[in-house]
Amino acid sequence: MLLDTYETQGLLFNSxxxxxxxxxxxxxxGDLVLIEGEIADAMGRRKPPLATMVGAVLLADExxxxxxxxxxxxxxxxxxxxAKYQADFGPGMGAMLYVVNIAxxxxxELAGVSFALLPLADxxxxxxxxxxxxxxxxxxxxxxxxxxxxTVYKAYQDYRARGEAVPxxxxxxxxxxxxxxxxxxx
Numbered sequence: 120m121l122l123d124t125y126e127t128q129g130l131l132f133n134s135x136x137x138x139x140x141x142x143x144x145x146x147x148x149g150d151l152v153l154i155e156g157e158i159a160d161a162m163g164r165r166k167p168p169l170a171t172m173v174g175a176v177l178l179a180d181e182x183x184x185x186x187x188x189x190x191x192x193x194x195x196x197x198x199x200x201x202a203k204y205q206a207d208f209g210p211g212m213g214a215m216l217y218v219v220n221i222a223x224x225x226x227x228e229l230a231g232v233s234f235a236l237l238p239l240a241d242x243x244x245x246x247x248x249x250x251x252x253x254x255x256x257x258x259x260x261x262x263x264x265x266x267x268x269x270t271v272y273k274a275y276q277d278y279r280a281r282g283e284a285v286p287x288x289x290x291x292x293x294x295x296x297x298x299x300x301x302x303x304x305x
Contacts, residue, residue, distance in 0.1 A: 122177065135264075141266065141269050144178060150174070174190050179207075190218070193218070193220050215235045222238055224237045227284075227290045251278075
């Protein structure tokens with residue numbers, strides 16, 4: 120399966136889980152590597168990634184991605200995501216990304232995929248995604264972790280993205296000076 124391949128290649132980082140999501144589907148939650156770290160030693164081990172999609176929520180079949188959600192620190196990282204994973208985009212793939220350095224929602228089309236981009240500097244992708252799709256705890260009752268992502272994907276089918284449709288080049292000019300809010304131990 121596609122997500123098994125990602126795992127073998129070391130593209131799944133800070134994994135929460137990778138789970139079966141129904142007939143021929145696999146789901147993942149965790150971070151997704153956008154730019155790999157340098158090779159650290161003669162055995163081919165790598166340093167930590169230079170950039171990741173934080174809180175990635177993926178749904179894939181045997182060979183293609185069906186749904187992607189996650190958070191990018193900068194809108195420019197969308198290009199890195201597309202460059203690295205474009206070959207795995209399935210027809211009609213759903214994509215909802217939270218971006219730290221934008222102020223207003225927008226829709227950007229790249230590589231034949233319509234990306235719904237939403238501002239988010241503070242919060243968890245999963246919680247924001249569930250709220251945006253208007254899902255309730257009861258919608259997930261008794262489901263496995265993978266099945267919950269399949270439920271999110273099903274809800275996304277009826278979702279209409281907010282924001283203005285803009286070309287990617289213009290979206291890059293609509294940034295703000297915001298950084299991800301990170302909290303640690305007190």
